[in-house]
Amino acid sequence: MRIFLVALKILLLIILLALLTFFTQVGGLILLLSFLSHKFINNRTESVFWRGFWKTSAFLVLYFFVNIALLPFAARAFNRVPMPVFSEPHVKPLRLPGCIFNRHYVRPEVRAAVIETAERMQKESPGVVIQYLDGAFPLINHFPLWPHRSHGDGKKLDIAFHYLDVKTKKPVVDAPSFLGYGISEKPRPGESDFPLICGTDGHWQYNILDEIIPQGNHKNFIFDSTRTALLVNKFAASKTIDRILIEPHLKTRLGITSKKIRFHGCRAIRHDDHIHVQMK
Ligand SMILES: [Zn+2]
Structure with missing residues (x-):
């Protein structure tokens, strides 16, 4: 049962990464980067709801920061x-x-x-x-x-x-x-x-x-x-x-x-x- 849940979690993660990449190009990469915050969040709360809330928030903050502050500069390398x-x-x-x-x-x-x-x-x-x-x-x-x-x-x-x-x-x-x-x-x-x-x-x-x-x-x-x-x-x-x-x-x-x-x-x-x- 535990192996099944882990496999399901990995499958959902792959689908999410693929969708974010397909729709935003860099969203999948930013999601992976946001995982760096997960240990910190897990240490702060046991609640499944609050862990989900803070992890989603960490992804969104990082997503908007990268898109507004970094991507326009990175795009210059591609003449865009x-x-x-x-x-x-x-x-x-x-x-x-x-x-x-x-x-x-x-x-x-x-x-x-x-x-x-x-x-x-x-x-x-x-x-x-x-x-x-x-x-x-x-x-x-x-x-x-x-x-x-x-x-x-x-x-x-x-x-x-x-x-x-x-x-x-x-x-x-x-x-x-x-x-x-x-x-x-x-x-x-x-x-x-x-x-x-x-x-x-x-x-x-x-x-x-x-x-x-x-x-x-x-x-x-x-x-x-x-x-x-x-x-x-x-x-x-x-x-x-x-x-x-x-x-x-x-x-x-x-x-x-x-x-x-x-x-x-x-x-x-x-x-x-x-x-x-x-x-x-
Ligand atoms: Zn067109």
Whole structure:
């Protein structure tokens, strides 16, 4: 029985380490480091509850300390910087957990291009905020960043569309999906329909986020085609940005003609819930 419990504990630990590494890159390593505090905690209390509480707290304190104070410096060795979280008035993360999970690292050129693009949009749309989604993890090239196929080098960043509030018809700094992905501006009748083409061609991953993300919040938002077209055109005018991915039916609907806009192919995920920008 005791051997079984020890084996179960080791198995759960391996699963936890794998999940933390998969979702945050460095979380598994930080968990192992936090084990250094366990002897000290065990000596202070016999209570299973308080031991669990203090061990979890030790992990979280160490996790935030490493992520805020050390990772940005370590990332420089891989030519990556974090995107602004609170420091830029016109560039913000759509969802803060993406930054807590370290998914907001990019090449310095990409960060500069996004800030510059946001400033260039102010003339036509005062107060507009560029909301970014996933970039890359801070360390190591080609470290997988699910569900993206190509976000392993810091040259790519996903950007949220712009929306209006359904009641006030005014711009909002928000988007319908809690994750930032998975609530799409779907093809209308007569428009090209790659979600259908790729889905029926066996590329199950193409529409996976739309299938698992709850769609109920979509009704509270109106897709802001004017400001989203402005966003895409301003990125297309950036010297740093070499390629932009958006679903073909939206490219046509928004009247965007830049040669930087490409179709991403059926092996990617659909791009009618966000745009993807990348440098050369
Ligand atoms: Zn992307």
